Amino acid sequence: MHIERRGLPLLAILLVVGAALAALAACAQERGPDAGWDDSSSAVILLYHHVSDETPRSTSVSPQRFREHLAHLEENAFNVWPLPRLLDALAGAEPIPPRTLAITFDDAYASVHDTAWPLLRARGWPFTVFVSTQYIDDRLASYMSWDQLREIEADGATLANHSRSHPSMAHPRPDESRREWLARMRAEIVDAQARLDAETRAPARLFAWPYGEYSPPVQALLEELGFIGLAQRSGAVGPASDFTALPRFPMAFGFDDLEQFALKVRTRPLPVLAVEPASGVLAADQSDAEIRFTLDDQAAIRIDAMNCFSRGRPIDIERVGDSPPRFRVSNVQPIGVGRTTFNCTAPASDANVWYWASFLWMRPRPDGSWYEG
């Protein structure tokens, strides 16, 4: 599984934000592409894997759905930027126009070359592919070849690092010391970049965490190596985002219909100032988890209307402080083995868009061993 687990996705999300979705659709039609909001400091990054009807639903969107996504972006005058330009802009290099986003693909699957690229090329839109280099070196059938990667790079695609062998990186193996673990993780990043440097023209110094999993020690390692990190949990990006694990909206069956898509591409980052705990790695016996965070109190956000969800269902949120506003968010259902995300959303004061942040938990099996990616 590469994406957030499914709960009651569509029904639950629509119950909570249905009114906003309708308002969004109405706004898009009535007010034209330039109406709505003016925000020069935030954007959205989309994450796809396969674009195919033949591949696992949990990591795929259909070609038809992908066409619908691109048509929506085109009809609503979105600016599709190369990811490196977007990240430079977030760091202050240039203003970001309203409705700006970047499109990314993880794993370098063949369907990106065969199906997604022609549709993007027809619009002149850039995209980034995160490559696990061993899969390409092993010439696995469902992945692009180095020739195909060079072909899309020559056409304007950005290639970037997704590790050498796609391991879970957030924690050591049971038989491994902390030092051995961090040395192995360093090699995963450095070796993959060396293969990209050898085989392609200008790979970016960007790194997408395999399975979207990270923790403070490997985030510090990535920063030391001079990379920006990309996660795979929902939310928009802004200058205050954590550049070791920037959120990207995962697009896959069940999360990709046009109503959800229209909402997600219009989100802004919920301005979370301080989060505890720093690590999402849980203990084997830990089925309860609590996030505590402070929000930048901005007039544009209806903080009083913030809600949090996990697996499509509401979870507990408690305001525990003011100026700045402080919250405690905790699970309702026990947290199971594997990855679980908490998502928090709050409407904008103008009610046209949502502010969004998410938090990732990783829980090992009861015996302390780790689930397969």
Ligand SMILES: [Zn+2]
């Ligand atoms: Zn991957």
